[in-house]
Amino acid sequence: MPPPSELDDATLLALVQRGDEGAMASLFDRYSKVVYSVALRVLRDPASAEDVLQEIFMQIWRSPESFVATRGSLGGWLAVVSRNRSIDALRRKRPTESVEEMALASPYNLGDEAERNSMIEKARAVMVRLPLEQRKTLEMAFFDGLTHSEIAEMTGDPLGTVKTRIRSGLLSLRKAFQS
Amino acid sequence: MIPVKHIDPDDLPLYAMQLLPPEEMEELTSQLQHSPEGRKVLAEIYSDLAALAHTAEMHEPPAAARQRLMKHVAREKKAAPAGLLDKYAVPIDQYAPRVTTSSLLDEEPAPRSFGERVLPWAGWLIAAGVGAFAVMTYQENGELKQTVAQVKAQDAKALASADEASAVLSALRDPAAVHATLMLSTLASPPPPSGRVTYVPSKGSLLFVASNLTPLEPYKTYELWVIPVEGDPMPAGTFKPDEHGFASVVLPELPKGVAAKAFGVTVEDAGGSLTPTAPVILKGAAG
Numbered sequence: 001m002p003p004p005s006e007l008d009d010a011t012l013l014a015l016v017q018r019g020d021e022g023a024m025a026s027l028f029d030r031y032s033k034v035v036y037s038v039a040l041r042v043l044r045d046p047a048s049a050e051d052v053l054q055e056i057f058m059q060i061w062r063s064p065e066s067f068v069a070t071r072g073s074l075g076g077w078l079a080v081v082s083r084n085r086s087i088d089a090l091r092r093k094r095p096t097e098s099v100e101e102m103a104l105a106s107p108y109n110l111g112d113e114a115e116r117n118s119m120i121e122k123a124r125a126v127m128v129r130l131p132l133e134q135r136k137t138l139e140m141a142f143f144d145g146l147t148h149s150e151i152a153e154m155t156g157d158p159l160g161t162v163k164t165r166i167r168s169g170l171l172s173l174r175k176a177f178q179s
Numbered sequence: 180m181i182p183v184k185h186i187d188p189d190d191l192p193l194y195a196m197q198l199l200p201p202e203e204m205e206e207l208t209s210q211l212q213h214s215p216e217g218r219k220v221l222a223e224i225y226s227d228l229a230a231l232a233h234t235a236e237m238h239e240p241p242a243a244a245r246q247r248l249m250k251h252v253a254r255e256k257k258a259a260p261a262g263l264l265d266k267y268a269v270p271i272d273q274y275a276p277r278v279t280t281s282s283l284l285d286e287e288p289a290p291r292s293f294g295e296r297v298l299p300w301a302g303w304l305i306a307a308g309v310g311a312f313a314v315m316t317y318q319e320n321g322e323l324k325q326t327v328a329q330v331k332a333q334d335a336k337a338l339a340s341a342d343e344a345s346a347v348l349s350a351l352r353d354p355a356a357v358h359a360t361l362m363l364s365t366l367a368s369p370p371p372p373s374g375r376v377t378y379v380p381s382k383g384s385l386l387f388v389a390s391n392l393t394p395l396e397p398y399k400t401y402e403l404w405v406i407p408v409e410g411d412p413m414p415a416g417t418f419k420p421d422e423h424g425f426a427s428v429v430l431p432e433l434p435k436g437v438a439a440k441a442f443g444v445t446v447e448d449a450g451g452s453l454t455p456t457a458p459v460i461l462k463g464a465a466g
Contacts, residue, residue: 019256021249021252021253024252025245025249028248028249032244032245033237033238033239034232034233036238036239036240036244037236037237037238038235040238046241049240050240050241050244054244054251058248058255062255073226073229075229076225076226076232077225079228079233080225080229083228083232084196084197087196116233119230119233120234121436122230123230123233124435125436127234128407128410128434128437129410132411132413132454133453136453141192141193142228142232145198146198147193147198147199147200148193148198160189163189163193164189166189166193167188167189167191167192170231173227173230173231174226174227174230
């Protein structure tokens with residue numbers, strides 16, 4: 001059997017289900033940077049970001065079956081969960097989403113470091129090319145957790161424009177990955 | 180049949196980001212339960228959000244975070260699932276001592292039970308096990324010591340580099356610092372405003388220093404712009420000159436990987452602007 005660091009996510013999760021601590025460490029090594037970075041971007045506080053990191057990985061340890069690979073890329077999934085948990089922490093709310101409820105139609109294999117890095121570069125390049133208002137609106141919604149009404153109030157843009165900007169920004173991201 | 184209300188496609192990204200009011204979240208959740216098409220679109224949106232999340236600047240978590248997690252993990256050790264144990268379990272009767280019958284007239288002694296045969300060796304087996312464990316622990320200890328030494332060396336290097344960077348930053352930002360712009364000693368007229376940018380696109384790192392700037396009204400500010408090869412100018416920080424006309428912008432928040440063709444400085448209302456206002460006071464092409 002290859003070392004845990006070379007195993008795919010599904011196999012590592014299966015090992016975690018059997019109580020394999022080495023597999024858990026490998027998942028941490030693979031995804032902790034993304035989970036922590038997203039939390040830090042939202043919370044802007046290293047200690048709070050680490051709390052989110054610990055909470056998410058302990059959840060994997062306690063119920064790995066909730067993260068089965070058929071729900072899409074584990075890396076992408078963790079990045080979104082990290083954002084949602086961090087926004088909850090910002091709002092001082094209890095975690096809202098149940099892990100079982102979210103499925104990703106992810107075309108990327110984020111378990112592979114090279115693919116993950118290439119996706120990061122691509123996503124950043126797309127974001128930079130977006131019109132400034134669209135990029136700002138998307139970041140305010142995603143990383144700052146501002147509702148469309150709050151964004152409309154802050155920017156003076158109509159509600160409908162804010163909603164459309166968010167959706168079309170995401171579509172631009174998707175198109176860039178499909179091309 | 181439950182009537183499926185039309186789902187506004189603009190609402191789904193907000194739903195995925197949990198930004199709708201609670202009652203709308205609930206309503207959409209129940210609509211999605213009856214809409215496979217809606218769930219498919221939602222899965223695609225989650226995937227887009229995953230890509231968006233990866234645009235955050237990447238930072239390594241603190242080194243101690245891994246240790247903390249593994250400590251928690253060890254504290255909540257799991258029992259292997261029952262099925263797994265069953266797979267490797269040996270039926271109990273194979274270990275049970277065999278019952279034999281014999282009479283006092285038997286010439287051969289009664290065969291010893293499994294326990295009787297194994298017990299005398301048990302002590303040796305345990306001692307051998309302990310010995311092997313001690314050797315493994317010794318080796319592991321050696322490896323750990325080596326790792327700790329490597330980490331310490333890396334830490335020392337990182338600390339030295341951080342100290343150096345911090346010294347550079349504080350020198351640039353220190354209001355008590357003395358600034359001088361060196362020019363031809365024969366220059367007759369007062370020196371014109373000028374600025375110098377150092378920009379590393381791959382890291383999004385930028386340093387800007389300007390001199391001989393004219394003072395501004397309190398409600399105005401200078402703003403620095405990065406003009407990318409593609410796309411709109413990006414604001415790179417506002418600044419005001421000191422009484423000697425000197426100003427600097429150090430490491431403003433900029434995305435990584437944006438190639439710049441030029442840089443510019445404009446005068447904007449206090450607080451800065453998202454788009455540059457003419458005229459451009461200072462400009463220069465990226466060389």
